[in-house]
Amino acid sequence: MSLIHLRSLGVVSPRLLFRNLDLSLHDTQRIGLVAGNGAGKTTLLRCLSGEAEASTGEITRRRGLRVGLVAQEMPAHLLPLSFIEAIRRAIPLAERGENAWKAGLVLDLLNTPAALRERPLSALSGGWQRLALLARVWVTDPDVLLLDEPTNHLDLQRLAVLEDWINHATEGVAMIIASHDRQFLDNCTTHTLFLRPDTSCLFAHPFSRARELLAEHDAAREAKLARDAKEAKRLRRNAGELRNVGVNSGSDLLLKKAKQLNGRAEAIEQSLQPPERTRPGQIRLVNRGTHAKVLISLDDVAVATPDGQGLFRTDILKIFQHDRIVVYGANGVGKSRFVHLLRRAMSDDAAIPGVTVAPTVVTGYLDQQMSQLPPTRTPLDFVADEFRLGDQRSLSLLAGAGFDVDTQRRLIGQLSPGQRARLGLLALRLAAPNFYLMDEPTNHVDIAGQERLEAEILAHRATCLLVSHDRSFVHAVATRFLQVADGRMRETAALED
DSSP states (O other), X not given: OOSEEEEEEEEESSSEEEEEEEEEEOTTOEEEEEOOTTSSHXXXXXXXHTSSOOSEEEEEEOTTOOEEEEOSSOXXXXXXXXXXXXXXXXXXXXXXXXXXXXXXXXXXXXXXXXHHXXXXXXXXXXXXXXXXXXXXHHTTOOSEEEEESTTTTOXXXXXXXXXXXXXXXXXXXXXXXXXXXXXXXXXXXXXXXXOXXXXXXXXXXXXXXXXXXXXXXXXXXXXXXXXXXXXXXXHHHHHHHHHHHHHHHTOHHHHHHHHHHHHHHHHHHHTOOOOOOOOOOOOOOOOOOOSOSEEEEESSOEEEOTTSOEEEEEOSEEEXXXXXXXXXXXXXXXXXXXXXXXXXXHSTTOOOTTEEEOTTOOXXXXXXXXXXXXXXXXXXXXXXXXXXXXXXXXXXXXXXXTOOHXXXXXXXXXXXXXXXXXXXXXXXXXXXXXXXXXXXXXTTOOHHHHHHHHHHHHHTTOOEEEEOOOHHHHHHHOSEEEEEETTEEEEESSOOO
């Protein structure tokens, strides 16, 4: 018996997200949920957990089933709590006294250092906050685990812990995992569901193989549509010929046959509507260019917390034109602080000891929180005012980036994480930089967008320094690697765990 069964499920909110979705989830399955930004992944998970209602269809859950949803963002009311206290409070109050030990056990399973357990969540990195959300759900002993972008903000070490935990410590717990991390999906799932507005497709394979099968499925579908269109055209032509002969000869039989052929053609034509595809919009970059060969020089630069506590120091390093440098290291070592320091050094009014920036450098900056996007303004107002573009040009640019008219006029703070990420990348392009400074640029960007961003970086030979733990993305674009560990930033030959 399935744990959860979906029958003809559909959601319109306000546009069609998906419909006619049939799915049975069994206890041996770990289903990767793949779709574009804004295509309904989070909505589907919320429907499965009971937090939202579908527009059509029905969901049947096994009696007594415990479903746990691990959301993308940490609720504000939990941030003042210590790591371990936030886990304890997820245990039902009536059971908390005798089962408080479970909080420590789940933190052990996730290899959480003792020093972090009493620290408030607000003082922890985004990666540790993600694991805190996972631990809060796991401590409730769910039968089904719904994970919404679980790898966002995780460093390589935490990614390895999460993958090991999923593959070896969750026996008997079914999962549906919404993720844009291609390697993670390959490592941790048994099935892949491609969520689409019209006809969603489920394959009994991890992402890479399932994607190949989806391409074959779509090609076969397109070929069938072409054959059917040709057959409908033939039937219409034959019907016309029979009708002419029937009229000229006065034959009611021929007229009847002509009508039958037209009916068959009409039935075929009604089925020729191709399936609706989500169009998330294109991600594009530009490269302003510069004559400088060395864009940035670093000489034993000190990186510190906002209150002055030292994090690490750099070696003597130079960033050359067309370098694509990936900075990596454990959560909390100071990677984002380093990116922030470089951004300050590239501004007109800041001088950072040990940092030399070529005068012709024009920076395009993107951080994890999309802090450059004003939450109380609309995308249309932001693009038009920030880049001094008229409304018509701004409307066109936003439409090309996948923002419909209604979304263009919503407050940025109300957009989904994926929509904010795409708006941030559009702003990056409009800045027309010659040096890209990006902190986790693929967080919340769908797989099509990630691959487009990779292609744009390579096509424009963009010079960039980026923080990323997206292994597929890093392997596609990086030419150099800087590791932060043990208080130093050093160059390495490749990405190391």
